[in-house]
Amino acid sequence: MKAVLLDGIVLGLGFGLLGVGLTLVYGLGGVLNLAYGELAVLGAMVVSLVKDAGAPLALAAVAGVAAAMAAAVLLDLTVMRPVYRQSGEHRVLLGLLVTLGVAFLIEGLLNWRDPLGALTVDIGGGPIGIFGVPMPMSSIWASAITLGAGAILVVFLGATTFGRAIRSVMQDEVGARLVGISPSFTRTVIFALSGALAGLVAVTSAMSSPLTVTQGFDLTSFALIVTVVGGLGSVTGAFLAGLLLGIVDTLSAYYVGQYITSVVLLGAAGLTILIRPRGLLGR
Amino acid sequence: MKGAAAGYLGQKVVEDIDLEVRTGEAVAIVGSNGAGKTTLFRAIVGLLPCMAGRVILDGVDLTRRRAHRVARAGVAYVPAERHLFPAMTVKTNLMLGAYPHRPNRETLELVFDLFPRLKERLGQQAGTMSGGEQQMLAVGRALMTQPKLLMLDEPxxxxAPKVAKAAFEAVERLKATGMTLLIAEQQVPLALSVADRAYVLENGRVRMEGTAEELEHNPEVRRAYLGVA
Structure with missing residues (x-):
């Protein structure tokens, strides 16, 4: 039981970080980036390429994160521009269509170039006992990286001038413009951050199980579930929801079976919408 | 601004507007609901594109600049809907007014001087304040941008009438500090009481202009806006 819970926490932290990247972009202008999971896969494939070329793991990871980040920025500077020129429902719908198109494009390209591509990140070292449960080194590394990234993010958004500017755009775009904050520049930064998070999640998740080229949509849907449960646009909400869902996931996998976990997760998301339409910490 | 026009979806709402505000002056735009006051303001600050004409501040052309650049150039706009950051504290709202700089101490003093209530409520979330307090914060946040021109839309x-009067007393004190003001207001008597000059906007065009005193004694204005037969 303790082991299942700890596994759930490890998984949940990963879910949380995954959700944060999606929820930030959503919070800043109402667009759900359906290409989000593909960005993670793209990052993973770059890590795998650089690693296979003989580079050290850390360097490969940095390259992968940078690639996902660059792809996200490119996305923002090109196809997302007309989307953000729209407002209200038009923006939401056009945003869904455009990012879905980009998702298909990236998935198609990666499948065509390397249909069997997969990233495995091997972390050496034996298990370490935590509360008497032997935890694999990979889980400890993944969780530490995730917690570190989450902490940096919370401080960045909460305690820096630029972070406050980002939150101001989330709360009132017109108000932000009136005090001299550029929503489009802010958005580019958030896209970059979101891409980097996608790349980071790709690396940490590949520490425990291989990340294959076909997993983009799975990642996007997990991120969506976390975002909905946590509250659209809330970073702490995403982490909380991630933890909750991670624990639900491992519990249902342990007691019912792996095949049912996605249904249970979706059920949890649906239940959240019914009980708390704004999510755990949504505005 | 000269010969400016603006509107929505290619439909002009205001047209042929020649408007001038001199440094240190308080100018009022008066007119009934739907006359185009807000459209005019939104066009000046770049929230709406100017379809014709120019907007010039101290010789700098702001016509095609986006709103955040107009704000940085020194035009602060307080919209009627205020557009505060509701989930942030009064303090953070004020700090963001100064973005990207650190808040100027003297400006902050001025804001607290005008609205002591804000100083008492520094830690309160903007969204939980009363309408009057939110209006104070909106003006305070606009002042924190250290504007050359402050535009108040239907302050x-x-x-409530009493609060509205207090608001205009604050505007009066603001004017006394030398701030250049452009105020759109439906309540014409209030507007004319602080303004040096005023423009009467009707159906998107300037119908009349003159000093506040001239307009106050103008029979047409008296009949239409001041409720005097």
């Missing part, structure tokens, strides 16, 4: 919207 009395949604305020």
């Amino acid at each position: 009395t919207t949604g305020l």
Whole structure:
């Protein structure tokens, strides 16, 4: 039981970080980036390429994160521009269509170039006992990286001038413009951050199980579930929801079976919408 | 601004507007609901594109600049809907007014001097304040941008008559500090009481202009806006 819970926490932290990247972009202008999971896969494939070329793991990871980040920025500077020129429902719908198109494009390209591509990140070292449960080194590394990234993010958004500017755009775009904050520049930064998070999640998740080229949509849907449960646009909400869902996931996998976990997760998301339409910490 | 026009979806709402505000002056735009006051303001600050004409501040052409650049150039706009950051504290709202700089101490003193209530409520979330307090914060946040021109759009919207009067007393004190003001207001007597000059906007065009005193004694204005037969 303790082991299942700890596994759930490890998984949940990963879910949380995954959700944060999606929820930030959503919070800043109402667009759900359906290409989000593909960005993670793209990052993973770059890590795998650089690693296979003989580079050290850390360097490969940095390259992968940078690639996902660059792809996200490119996305923002090109196809997302007309989307953000729209407002209200038009923006939401056009945003869904455009990012879905980009998702298909990236998935198609990666499948065509390397249909069997997969990233495995091997972390050496034996298990370490935590509360008497032997935890694999990979889980400890993944969780530490995730917690570190989450902490940096919370401080960045909460305690820096630029972070406050980002939150101001989330709360009132017109108000932000009136005090001299550029929503489009802010958005580019958030896209970059979101891409980097996608790349980071790709690396940490590949520490425990291989990340294959076909997993983009799975990642996007997990991120969506976390975002909905946590509250659209809330970073702490995403982490909380991630933890909750991670624990639900491992519990249902342990007691019912792996095949049912996605249904249970979706059920949890649906239940959240019914009980708390704004999510755990949504505005 | 000269010969400016603006509107929505290619439909002009205001047209042929020649408007001038001199440094240190308080100018009022008066007119009934739907006359185009807000459209005009939104066009000046770049929230709406100018379809014709120019907007010039101290010789700098702001016509095609986006709103955040107009704000940085020194034009602060307080919309009737205020557009505060509701989930942030009064303090953070004020700090963001100064973005990207650190808040100027003297400006902050001025804001607290005008609105002591804000100083008492520094830690309160903006969204939980009363309409009058939110209006104070909106003006305070605009002042924190250290504007050359402060534009107030219907500062009395949604305020009780007593609070509205207090708001205009604050405007009066603001004017005394030398701030250049452009105020749109439906309550014409209030507007004319602080303004040096005023423009009467009707159906998107300037119908009349003159000093506040001239307009106050103008029979047409008296009949249409001041409720005097």
